[in-house]
Amino acid sequence: MILSERNGDKGGVRCLLCPHSCVLAEGRKGICRVRESDGNTIRSLTYGIISGYSTDPIEKKPLYHFFPGKNILSVGSFGCNMRCDFCQNDEISQHGIQHNNYFIAPDNLVSRALAIPDNIGLAYTYNEPVIWFEYIMECSEAIKQEGLHNVMVTNGYVNKDPLMELLRYIDAFNIDLKSFDDSFYRSYTGSSLRPVLDTLVAVAEAGRHLEVTTLVIPKLNDTVEMMKREARWIAENLGQDTPLHISRYFPRYMREDPATPLETIIRLYETAAEHLRFVYTGNLPEGNKGSDTVCPSCNKILIKRSGYKIKNTGLTNEGRCSVCGEQIIRAENSVL
Numbered sequence: 001m002i003l004s005e006r007n008g009d010k011g012g013v014r015c016l017l018c019p020h021s022c023v024l025a026e027g028r029k030g031i032c033r034v035r036e037s038d039g040n041t042i043r044s045l046t047y048g049i050i051s052g053y054s055t056d057p058i059e060k061k062p063l064y065h066f067f068p069g070k071n072i073l074s075v076g077s078f079g080c081n082m083r084c085d086f087c088q089n090d091e092i093s094q095h096g097i098q099h100n101n102y103f104i105a106p107d108n109l110v111s112r113a114l115a116i117p118d119n120i121g122l123a124y125t126y127n128e129p130v131i132w133f134e135y136i137m138e139c140s141e142a143i144k145q146e147g148l149h150n151v152m153v154t155n156g157y158v159n160k161d162p163l164m165e166l167l168r169y170i171d172a173f174n175i176d177l178k179s180f181d182d183s184f185y186r187s188y189t190g191s192s193l194r195p196v197l198d199t200l201v202a203v204a205e206a207g208r209h210l211e212v213t214t215l216v217i218p219k220l221n222d223t224v225e226m227m228k229r230e231a232r233w234i235a236e237n238l239g240q241d242t243p244l245h246i247s248r249y250f251p252r253y254m255r256e257d258p259a260t261p262l263e264t265i266i267r268l269y270e271t272a273a274e275h276l277r278f279v280y281t282g283n284l285p286e287g288n289k290g291s292d293t294v295c296p297s298c299n300k301i302l303i304k305r306s307g308y309k310i311k312n313t314g315l316t317n318e319g320r321c322s323v324c325g326e327q328i329i330r331a332e333n334s335v336l
């Protein structure tokens, strides 16, 4: 698809991939630092360049309602179209390309994914995958042809047309909703809230599997009032069954505030759980509230989690509660 256009008489080339709409003179890179103008078009500098490569439990993405207990080959590259001062992955996301000597062609990556036992497919993760668009389109189409699945872990800051292309092949998304406040997005991420909400709605409307993550940072996005508004919006616009992960922040990159207190995460978990049927906590010590999947109908614990390990304690092969029959996980995402 066309991802750039001439900027009329004003000169430069406009990138059409994300809402920043960078206009770039020849040789200049966009805000993401990994897409560059050659004077006529904008090209990806990270095509096939891998920063991280690992077979991860699907729970690590985090996705809790998509083939629980399975592994997925996870890859990432460099760069990001947001500028979060609290970035938890800044080594690969905020400093441009750190090395370009680890190249994997799409057919090679797909062969590797197929060779891993019990692997459900490919996850595009670690840095922001939207800005890796061309590579992901090729890999994800090939993965689907092999009958495997594609997962994207993203900030959701993408224009509608490229998102529609991605929706052809991506089966499951975890999308960050970093705050329910546009001024937070503008002050701390260098982006804005509306396009992220639009992406969430488009993914839900397309029927793709969707889970949402909110990283809670002390004093920035930790109020009960904001979580109430966020959870209500998710319930009304994405569906009450959308899993929400409320994750604990730790000081990283430019932000030195101490880690989020446990009681804050638990309070927000309880707030969200008044509106949504599946709320989870993340980055907490083992044994805390919000790690297990519990039937919202009869309260039976269905999946017990200890770190990234799971134990099925009551989910049927069709994704239902074994006690009351409530559908918890879509049957097609439950067993291979």
Ligand code: SF4
Pocket: 015, 016, 017, 018, 019, 020, 021, 022, 029, 030, 031, 032, 033, 035, 081, 131
């Ligand atoms: S993808 Fe990169 S170059 Fe394109 S608009 Fe977004 S930040 Fe700018």
